[in-house]
Amino acid sequence: MKKSILLGATALFAVGAQAQTINYTALQDAFGQPVTTSATGKPQVASDAPAALRIITATEIKASGLDNLPDVLNRYSGMDLLRWGSGSADVAVRGYNQGSYPRLLVLVNGRQVYNDHFAMVVWNTIPVQLPEIKQIEIVKGPVGAIYGFNAVAGVVNIITVNPLYDETGTATVRGGTDGKREANMVKTLKLGDRVGVKLSAGYKEQDEFDKGNLTAVERSRLTGPEANYVSLSGLTQVSDNIQWGVELSRSYSFQTNYNTTNSYLAIKYVAESAKTDLTIDAGSVGLVNLMAYRNKMDFNYLAFGASDVTTTVVQLSDLLQVGSDHTLKFTGEYRRAEMGRWPTPGATIGYDVFAGSTMWDWKVSDTVSFTNAVRLDMFSLDYSGGLSSPWTLADYDRDMTKISYNSGLVFKPDAVNTLRATFGMANQLPSLLELGGYYVAGAIPTVGNPGIDPSRITSFELGYDRAIEAINGRFGITAYRQHTKDLKTFTGGVADRVTINRVLTQTMVNAGSSSSWGLEADVNGALVGGLTYSASYTWTQIDDDLTVNRGANATRPIKFEDATPEHKLRGGLGWSKDGFSADLGLTWQSDRYLLRPGTGTLTGFQVPTKVDSFVTGTATVAYTFSTGTELRATASDFLRSSTAATAALETERRLYVSLSQSF
Amino acid sequence: MRDLRSPARRGLMAGLLMPILVYTAPAMAAVDGPTATVAVKALNFIQPKPAKPTPVTIVTASGQAAAGDAVKSALGADVTAKVVDSAGDLSGAVAIIVVGGADVSGKAAVGQLVIGDMACMEAGKCALAVERQASGAAKYHVNTAALAKAGVSFDKNFQMLVTAH
Numbered sequence: 001m002k003k004s005i006l007l008g009a010t011a012l013f014a015v016g017a018q019a020q021t022i023n024y025t026a027l028q029d030a031f032g033q034p035v036t037t038s039a040t041g042k043p044q045v046a047s048d049a050p051a052a053l054r055i056i057t058a059t060e061i062k063a064s065g066l067d068n069l070p071d072v073l074n075r076y077s078g079m080d081l082l083r084w085g086s087g088s089a090d091v092a093v094r095g096y097n098q099g100s101y102p103r104l105l106v107l108v109n110g111r112q113v114y115n116d117h118f119a120m121v122v123w124n125t126i127p128v129q130l131p132e133i134k135q136i137e138i139v140k141g142p143v144g145a146i147y148g149f150n151a152v153a154g155v156v157n158i159i160t161v162n163p164l165y166d167e168t169g170t171a172t173v174r175g176g177t178d179g180k181r182e183a184n185m186v187k188t189l190k191l192g193d194r195v196g197v198k199l200s201a202g203y204k205e206q207d208e209f210d211k212g213n214l215t216a217v218e219r220s221r222l223t224g225p226e227a228n229y230v231s232l233s234g235l236t237q238v239s240d241n242i243q244w245g246v247e248l249s250r251s252y253s254f255q256t257n258y259n260t261t262n263s264y265l266a267i268k269y270v271a272e273s274a275k276t277d278l279t280i281d282a283g284s285v286g287l288v289n290l291m292a293y294r295n296k297m298d299f300n301y302l303a304f305g306a307s308d309v310t311t312t313v314v315q316l317s318d319l320l321q322v323g324s325d326h327t328l329k330f331t332g333e334y335r336r337a338e339m340g341r342w343p344t345p346g347a348t349i350g351y352d353v354f355a356g357s358t359m360w361d362w363k364v365s366d367t368v369s370f371t372n373a374v375r376l377d378m379f380s381l382d383y384s385g386g387l388s389s390p391w392t393l394a395d396y397d398r399d400m401t402k403i404s405y406n407s408g409l410v411f412k413p414d415a416v417n418t419l420r421a422t423f424g425m426a427n428q429l430p431s432l433l434e435l436g437g438y439y440v441a442g443a444i445p446t447v448g449n450p451g452i453d454p455s456r457i458t459s460f461e462l463g464y465d466r467a468i469e470a471i472n473g474r475f476g477i478t479a480y481r482q483h484t485k486d487l488k489t490f491t492g493g494v495a496d497r498v499t500i501n502r503v504l505t506q507t508m509v510n511a512g513s514s515s516s517w518g519l520e521a522d523v524n525g526a527l528v529g530g531l532t533y534s535a536s537y538t539w540t541q542i543d544d545d546l547t548v549n550r551g552a553n554a555t556r557p558i559k560f561e562d563a564t565p566e567h568k569l570r571g572g573l574g575w576s577k578d579g580f581s582a583d584l585g586l587t588w589q590s591d592r593y594l595l596r597p598g599t600g601t602l603t604g605f606q607v608p609t610k611v612d613s614f615v616t617g618t619a620t621v622a623y624t625f626s627t628g629t630e631l632r633a634t635a636s637d638f639l640r641s642s643t644a645a646t647a648a649l650e651t652e653r654r655l656y657v658s659l660s661q662s663f
Numbered sequence: 664m665r666d667l668r669s670p671a672r673r674g675l676m677a678g679l680l681m682p683i684l685v686y687t688a689p690a691m692a693a694v695d696g697p698t699a700t701v702a703v704k705a706l707n708f709i710q711p712k713p714a715k716p717t718p719v720t721i722v723t724a725s726g727q728a729a730a731g732d733a734v735k736s737a738l739g740a741d742v743t744a745k746v747v748d749s750a751g752d753l754s755g756a757v758a759i760i761v762v763g764g765a766d767v768s769g770k771a772a773v774g775q776l777v778i779g780d781m782a783c784m785e786a787g788k789c790a791l792a793v794e795r796q797a798s799g800a801a802k803y804h805v806n807t808a809a810l811a812k813a814g815v816s817f818d819k820n821f822q823m824l825v826t827a828h
Binding site for chain 2: 020044324
């Protein structure tokens, strides 16, 4: 039966062309620059994208010598890293960073690894080994019309090597100070001309940082992070015009996280995913893609309780060229997310989202292109199981419809200059906990809020890029204005109690608005003798207009003004020749104030705590033998034994040696 | 609350709007070895995919065989190339690279991709031309009428990245 359906589909679309998932390697080789689909959903060379886009190539990742995604991302303008511990971190785009940062949608080959329970990314659970990454695409600014809810600060799309097109085999062992031990491997295999498979696996552990201003309770929750991963994927050319892919993954992580209330919790995660997608070249109908995946994460907050969250997505899209000047993409999507109530079990909360979107890319002339996209998300909340005060079942019966919009005008007067003006509007959905999945019983219950509204983010942006032959490089500058309406905040203190359905309650609420200005400037290129260089400057200024925390001391755990460094400077220098390579990355950032739970007379309050300006750096040297063996030594945050990069644990200097073998 | 409307901050925004636009002419010369090397990468995206090494015929005008040989020697192992003059045999080639003043109008068979310089592509005598930029990036220009007439089609992802004429 299944075979006949497949054959029927083949016959339906048998128009002589060969279906292709995008071959990033071959396209980059042909066009001399990386190709992306992250900005609009259609393939574009990076310089044509109507967005502030940065593509981190596999070469750049390897040259950095770094061993984790947050540190890699933090080398680029507009990015902000809060490293809470040796295994936990939050990565923000364009400010507003906080514990369990919710504004950045992170994808692996189009599958979200953003977790809907807390609306956050647990970077240490992403089942990807660095050597299997083809490129990381960072889109800065809201792209809700392409991705839907939660792509509000931007999107990070991690693209791994394609088992049908790329051949990769690497095994790495790594050891270093502070108990660092790691091993990982990646291998692609071609089974004939039409089937490719990829297997990757890894294990890593390290001691937790030690220095820093933590309470005894927090310190008792610290644990050395430990994680393991396995991922298996396959892609087959079913027929000349159909490709079918499958990806399966599992990861386990035990680590200390910094949560939305600005304190540490030890958490065990088990994340599993299954994804399949079908790409069909339907001739004049376009390139049709059907993608379906399911993510499941078990989470166990050791001091509180365990639960699980699942997200299921089915997406059908059609990418269609009309004449030579117009490209259209139509997408329909169904999404379901649900979790068991936490930390008090006994109920399930979930939502369905039906969404439709259209992208229209118009090549107005040889020098001007104009892209517009709009998406409608229809959301419906549901709840089953035991009800607990103050909410009634009627409170959970909530539907809403949200629109997201993106527009971009790109002017390329010649081969070297690009001017860009963009506008984006996107919606950040409250987490399942915020929508009512959080419940702590007591005389005064502490609960989520099914009536909380999504945040709406709007952004205007101007950008200019120039290829400069004299420095064999490029210069880019982007300025933006961003506004967030209906910020959300976790529960507060005694002063924040409210009466709901005649019950005195502590709950999450919308918390006002915030605006920001920002500027990002980058220059990078290559010099003679194998030298490469990069430098960037990021300016961010945030102005809150909160409806909470209006007293002398903050009671809710949010305050974005002054929480992002106003200035950030980065510089990098690389060199490679005859098997030797070296890389140095330095970052300076101005001071910031992060909230910490008060102690003593300030117990129950959130206290702004200054993090002084600091310089930090990473250096790496490597030698690659003709046998494909690479020996590498890396020192991260090496300028001093520990750096107070947050108001909590200090980031410690880490030294490690890696031995890799290609096969 | 900080004053976000200060003259200094507005100046930063204004500065962005005043880029110095210095025009640099792209390389659009006749097909040479480096240009042909980039151009034959388009063969990876022809549908259905031709087997490798892909047969390519380089066509030169009379007396320009040396230019054809230079192009041939620049091509990599993904193609097998032969050099002929305008009267030469084009059969068996997946792609034909037109060098200098050669003219293969009406001689290429259906299914053969004719690659030439920008003038050849704009005149519709060639289906594809490559513009190399100083940064190392490349632009593929496709004469869609010539491509359709030749009966050649590209992978849709590649098709969306080329500049259509």
